[in-house]
Amino acid sequence: MELSDLQARNTQILALLRASRKPLPSPSAVALELMRQVGRRETGVFEVCRCARKDPMLVAKTVQVANSALYAGLRQTAAVEDAVMRIGVATLARLAVGLTLVHTASDWLPDFDLNRHWRCALARGLVMQRLARRLRSIPGSEAFTLGLLSDIGQLAMAAAFGAEVANPPAAGGASLLQYQRERWGFDQNEASAALLEDWEFPVALWLAVLPIGQEVAHAAGRGGELALMVDVARCVAGNLCSLHAKADLPGLYMGAARLGMDQEAVVVMLDQMRTDFPDMARILDVSIPADQAEAEFERLRAALAVAPPLDDRLPDSALVVGPLAQPGSGLCHVLEQDGMRVLVAPGLELGTELLRLHQPQVLILENELLAGDKLAWCRQVRQEFGPRLYMLLLTSALEDEETLRAIDAGANDVLAYPSEPRLLLAKVRLGGHTVRLLAALEHERHHAFTMQRELARINANLRAAAYTDELTGLPNRRALDEFLAQAWADAARAGLALSCVMLDLDHFKAINDSHGHDVGDRVLCAVTRTLHAQTRSTDMLARWGGEELVLVCTNTDARAAAALAERMRRAVEDMQGDFPAVTLSAGVAQAGFSGTRIEDVLHAADQALLLAKRGGRNRVVSLPIQVQGCASQAE
Structure with missing residues (x-):
């Protein structure tokens, strides 16, 4: 897609957002004036300071940022002129947009967790700042602002269309972005790009918030690398601020490797963020209990500190959920006689707990009728555990329509019960074989990925040494x-x-x-x-x-x-x-x-x-x- 097409698309998205006639997030008048001044290029430090002083809160926050971890090692300053010199005129204008948006009114978003949104935004900003410092791609504070605002489109869509934007109803396994595109015709990433362009951010920056996987013209400057940095920042923030106890790490591993970072480098980056997070949270007035923040960082660090799990499930194990799930029952006896370890759960709640705790290879759900709550549970299980779980549904009323609904909900197969024990065992064995095959393929892929990460790390170090001046850190x-x-x-x-x-x-x-x-x-x-x-x-x-x-x-x-x-x-x-x-x-x-x-x-x-x-x-x-x-x- 050409740049002109993307800009036309941005215009359409802004029109759709504004058509809701709801208050949308908007930077302060002073921040927008700073953006206009920077666009004129002849603006100097003192003109910018004169404009910034119209907003005392912005001046105070600017000085705080200049004394923050973003500029670690430099002397403390109390003068806004020194702060602007340190931050940079253009970077300050973009940072002002982010600072004023964080303090926007929230009474028009009653059902949206605004504090959690900015907590994730702060995490993205700190990741971007660390990546920029490592890759020397853009100034650290400018990268921080890009990370802070990379998902501002979600906030705008929530304001226009309601909290459903961030918490959609069950969508048959569709991702959040897919759901947004099907429901409103665009997603929060596209909305973010439209808003940043409207606020006069440079093309390379607003292009970077569009994922590389989408049809995007990442040809402006270092757009491709910036977009990859944003993807990694989103992945870290998503894992760090996840509502679920278990982090989802494959995207983070892959994105970090493409930036030349191995597992150890990602853990080091997380530890640096852990140190900077409290001070930056205070500057942005983001509220999070210290023990909760510490627990989130510790959970993600523990997940990153070990190799990605390959196949730690119990061998040849099955979980039976439903009325027949009783130790020693006929169904369980047939499976145990075949040498399988059998777990039982009479209800869905215990079944979910055992799935997460033991991660068996085969799930057998038995019920007289596959009612709506059972099918919804199947969708949830399939979405959480993916293809490495063979799901067999047993029913006494096997009908074509019911079978289709079950398969649509994520079941691998449906079988009438009672049935011939040999047929049941054949299907269970097939499911176990399929899962083991997927595990073997995943093991091979992980081995290849480990080698790729190491090669990427070596290449990145060699490139950095070949293209960087050792004393100043500037390009050579x-x-x-x-x-x-x-x-x-x-x-x-x-x-x-x-x-x-x-x-x-x-x-x-x-x-x-x-x-x-x-x-x-x-x-x-x-x-x-x-x-x-x-x-x-x-x-x-x-x-x-x-x-x-x-x-x-x-x-x-x-x-x-x-x-x-x-x-x-x-x-x-x-x-x-x-x-x-x-x-x-x-x-x-x-x-x-x-x-x-x-x-x-x-x-x-x-x-x-x-x-x-x-x-x-x-x-x-x-x-x-x-x-x-x-x-x-x-x-």
Whole structure:
């Protein structure tokens, strides 16, 4: 599906939500104004702070976030200007949307567990922040906001259509998203994307909330990786905040492996979240008893700390549920004579408990008539235990219509009872054989998956080492070359502007000579953090060599790139910390695709940087590209 089709789809979904004429979740006016200011690109820190001060709660929360675990290791601050510098102008605007939505009124959602929704949202945000820090894909606080709002569509749909959105009636085994699509024509993920686009989030971010499995154009920037990160965050939050005691982990294992994370890395990430969760919950005013939060983390950690279960069921075991379920009864005697271990449960409630406790291979449900409550129970069992349970239903009134209803409810077979014992045993043996075959296939799949995880981990580590500067954590020359080639091709094809900014710290050698290389390294790392906070997720800031950095600005002309470079220059000039004051110079050049190469753009930016140095340093100079000896002058 093309991007234009998705945008048209978003418009349709918003129209359907608004047609309900119910109050929908909406960011504050200040948050929306911040989003508009960021879209203009020339907005600086002080303009953003002036706007943010219109909402005292937002200012307080911004300072709290800047002092939170999202920015661990940095000094505490009480000034909103420092907080904005730390968070970044664009990231702050998007974070403001999330912060104001968390504090939205809830009186129009009486039957919806709003606190649980934001508890899961906080878990998703913390996972996204940790993944972003590991993969260096987008700024951590921007990833946190994306995780926080990735399921905001569920809240909007619940407001428009009622709590049934999150807690649908029994739907014959259909998933929540399937039920939503059948009931309203779209699901909560699609609604989330529509809302984020409406609130002026970048395309790459709102595309990421649409699962990779759906027909989505994940072609914008790092959309595919972001979408996979969102899927993993949703899976962790779903397992962490699940109402059921047993976690469902296959999706989490698979998604984490595709991100280069093995089982141990996932457990480490969970432990980090466990530490950060209480403080972030207080900032967001998410209420959860400490003992409950601890129990949820401990339950999921215990499930993650062991290998996925392969086949821990009792061998050749069967559970008989119904009036004939009595030890020593004729039915049980036939099964025991065949060497099976037989569990019995007269009623459905005990049957459910024994299924969860012992997980037998075969379930035999006996009843005179397969009434509605029995069929509903069968659906529940099939949905919870999946195909690795053979379900045989016995009835004294075997009719075609009844048989069809039973099979539709999840039964593997239906048999008239009383029946020939040999026929009963043949069907039970067939069921046990089928379950053992599935277990063997699952074992092979798990073995292959383990090898895949290990290979993915090794490849991810090798790629990280090959494409990342060890000191600053920025992309290195190799990563920059790949990004430049793709950005150049995309810009030339679409006729979009592309600009490069060459940045160099002034008198950096003097800092190394006077204070030592350790202090120089601290200065370089502090500068890269400050500069990175000013960039967009679609740009790349890379280390060129020594104290030189390169910023590639997609869809940006020289004038806008120079304005961005000037904001960066001022931000570095205003830096404070346990290191000497430092300034930087910058050279800017815009690509001209007719008769030029990307090397020409970099050379022009380097020449502009040289003019900035000769002009007194601590300044920004733009320079046209020189092609075939054409003269150029600094602007």
